[in-house]
Each structure stands twice: as structure tokens, then as C-alpha cells.
Amino acid sequence: MALLPAAVPALRAENLSKRFSTTLAVDDLSLTVPTGEVFGFLGPNGAGKSTTIRLLLGLLRPTHGAAWIFDDPVADVARAHRHLAYVPADVALWPAFTGQECLDLLAGVGPGTDLAYRDELVARFGLEPGRRARTYSTGNRQKVALVAAFATRAPLLVLDEPTSGLDPLMEREFRRCIAEAAERGQTVFLSSHKLVEVEAVCSRVGILRTGRLVEVAGLEELRRLRRTEVTVDLSRPAPRLRGLADLPGVTDLRWASGLQFTLSLVGPPGPVLRALGETDVARIDVREPSLEEIFLDYYGEVSA
Template sequence: MASPTAAPALRAEHLTKHFGRTHAVEDLTLEVAAGEVFGFLGPNGAGKSTTIRVLLGLLRPTAGTAWVFDAPAADVERAHRYLAHVPADVALWPSFTGQECLDLLAGVGPGTDLVYRAELVERFGLDPGKRARAYSTGNRQKVALVAAFATRAPLLVLDEPTSGLDPLMEREFRRCIAEATGRGQTVFLSSHQLAEVEAVCTRVGILRAGRLVEVAGLAELRRLRRSEVAVELARPQPALDALAGLPGVADVRWTSPLELTLALTGPPGPVLRALGDADVVRLDVREPSLEEIFLDYYGQAAA
């Protein structure tokens, strides 16, 4: 099913959800472009699942508005023609077999590629003849993932989709994400598994205590954080003390007469030029991982 319009796949304006005195989502404004893989990050309790339920019209917002393509999220019947959703806690019909669950899900969605679905059943190692009540958490997750990836919905909304999967199945999941984006589908992936998000997403949003604190591409996020530079010299270079005065350089530390480290924000050109006349044996530049960036946000929150 093609995207219905050139509108963003998901859009929220000042979305807010309160449960009494609990502010689960607060003034969230977000736009996810059609065709992108967007990562929605935050620890348990940050408000990710509540945000998704409001975006999908499954909860009524306290304030604000959301759209799925050109459909208001509140118009659930219309909006859900454009999407497939894998919830954080998958519940199936216990007396149905896996195959019957897949057939039922295909009947209520925006269309399913049955040949591709059969292939996914094999790839995920799912036994479709078992009753759902006999499935483990991971196998229930597989049913939901197979149903979602086999659909031709222009938007896939995946909430903690690999929480019950082993590493081999996580690799298969990433392959399915690549295939979905190759078909032009949009993926909205909510997760606290940072390596997973880093592997598949083009942009991420970080949610903290119900508030969206950052939306950026992965490369842009890394540039916002300092890189660590380690230098090993063949002989002492006292002149390198001047590195501390260069733009973007902080925390210059000599760990020995021949080794120093520094934190660098921004382009490395000034540092490299300063090191040009030194007898450098080794130079390592380490970019922060998405996990370090993420923990930095929460470290600031705790400070």
C-alpha cells in the first residue's frame, strides 16, 4: 500500500497526556518523514509506550493533536489503514494457532504479502501450528513481527519489538527493517536497546520524563558530544600544553610524559595542525556511542 499523501508519516503537535497528577507525556512536538527509520529512545518509564498509544489514537490526549499521514490519530479506523503496530507486550488469542493468529491479523490490516509472510515464518523459526497459549514470550513476539513485516502498511510502529528475541532473531529483525525501508515503508522504532537503534535508525528522538529533549540524526548527535583523543609521543613535547587553548578542546591530561588525552568538540583540524610538528607515534580518536550520548542526557537529569 503506497503512502496516501506526501504528508509526514507521523506528526504530533504539543501532544500531552496526564493521568491525574502523573504527566506521562508533556508538550511533545514531533515529525517523522515518510520512508525514514526513526528511533524513539528512553528508559522504562520515560513515556515511550504512552506516547505511542496516543499517537495511534489508542489513548485520548489531554492536549495536542497527532496525525498518521493525512489522517487524524483520533480517527482510528482511518489512521490504522496506513499502519501496522507491534506492541511492547504481545497478547494473542490463546486458543488460536499461530497460523490462525496470522490470518486474523492479515484480515484486519492494510494488506499482506502472503508469500513474504511464509518466508518470514521460516526465517524467524516460528511453528505456526502451535496454539498461542503454548508460545513463549519470544514466539508471541515473532507472530506479531511476522504479521507486521508481511503487511504492506506504509508505516510500521514497533514498540520494544525485540525484547523477547535471541541474538540470531535480532539479526533477522534488522534484516527485515532494511527490507521494509527498501520498499519505502516508514519505521517508528521505540526501544531502550541502544545498539539496535544505532544499527538501523537514521534519526532518533530522546524522551526524558515525558519530554522530548533531542531529535537529531545519529551523526549530528555524536557531533554534539565530545570525542576522546589519545596521543602517544616518541619524545616529550612541552609545547603541546598549548592544546588546552585551542577551540573545542577541553580536559587535556598528561597520563605520562609521552601520553596525553583530551576531549574534543567539533572538527579536529586545529588539534591535528598542532600535532603536525610533534613526533606522534599513535593517535586515536574515539567517537561516543549512542549509549554514551543517551546516558549523558540522563546523567544531566540526575545532576
């Protein structure tokens, strides 16, 4: 695999904007992804992630701004795409081709493919390459695209919501492939609305909301977004639990009655569990809020 110099950013955007009629889909986005980084592009559904990716790849013309792939302007699509493999959010294959024929065709137009590794990935993802693409489910079409991308030796992998059709076992395999790509020195740009997925594989993230890049952060900064909502029903009143609000990581303690309360928890649950262990708990419910809820809570209403 011919990796490009580390001093050259894998991906760079300056003041990138895209307007569709009266809708500003991407608003003045500037971003640099260094070579060799696994970068997460995070945001709730509808935030503008796919539109941004199409701009970054030259598949849409920006209203304003510019982007580069390893210093090649994406306006020259053929030149820029020599350096990358792309998995779109909605994978479309040639319906009359078998999965194997699709893989062979994709290998022929890419920047080089490790065929032995591709065969290994076919087995690991449980893909049936002899079937016609028209018979594939959404998840199997996704597998074909992922196998083709991970087997390529392109220095940049751009993955847009790549696990949307995969079951949990295949999601685990996907994360393993990301780690292997990083070990080879490939740059990965991973767009997702799944906080847990991005946190598991990325070293740095950009957070998009309503078309605006509201933050670029490392994992430590990302983890402050993680919170758990806990609802507790008590068998009998426990006045000393009113002091839960003073425990580390506890926010937004709300009592619905003398026997039920909810709280938000960031960080280790140990102090809260120890406090609850000294009371008569009838039921406890733990829920991770959706990414949209987290964004609304953390950033508030951010207009485009």
C-alpha cells in the same frame, strides 16, 4: 502496496500532552515524521515512549494536543489505522489459537498482506506456526507480531520495543526486515531504549526523557552520545600517560592511583591505543554505559 503521497507526513503530532492525575507522562510533544523515513524514538525505560505511541495511535486520549496519521486525525482510530501496522511492547495473542491462526487473523484485519513474504519470514524467524499461542515464550509471541507487521503492506509500521524478547540472531534478522521495509518505501517508527539498535537502522531520531522530547537529530548528532568507558591497570607508572587528556575524543580522565585510571572515549580508539602500546599495561576493561547513564551524563536531570 498502496503508498501514500510523499508530501504528506506519515505521522504528525502537535503539542501532545498526557497527564495521569499528578503525573505529566508526556509534555507538549510536537513531531513530524516524513513518509518513507525510518525514524527512531529513543529513550531510557520509563521515559514515556509507550504512552506517547498510544497517544500517536489514538489508543489514549490526550490531555492536550492532537496527532495525525497521513493527515487522518488519530481521534478517528478506525480511519487512521487503515494505514498502519502496530507491534506493541507486550504482545498478547489468542491463547487457544495456533501461531498460524493468529497470523491469518491479523492478516484479515490489516491493510493487506504479502502471503509469500510472510511464509518466508516465518522460516527466517524460526517460528513454529503449528504450536498453540499459549505455549509460546515472550520471544515467540514477539515473532508472530513482527512477522504479521513486516508482511503487511501498510505504509506505516509502528514498532514499540520490538526486539525485547529476541536473541541476537533474531535481532539481526529484525534489522534486515527494517531495511527491506525501507526499500519498499514504507515508513517505520521504531521505539527503543537500545542506542545500538536505533543507530543501526534509523536515519533520524527523536530523544525522549521524562516525557519531554529533548532533541530530534540525525545520525551524526546521535553518534556524539556514543561513548566508551575505559579502565586501565598498569604494571608500572607511566607519567607520560598524563597527557591522554589531550588526545582526540578523550574526556573525564581520572586517576585512581599511579597504576590505575579511567577515561571516557568518543570516536575512534586509535590514538589512545597507540599511547597505551608504549606502556606496560596489566589489564584493560572496556564498557559501554547504559543509555540511562548516557542521558544523565549528557542531559543531566531533566524534570518533567
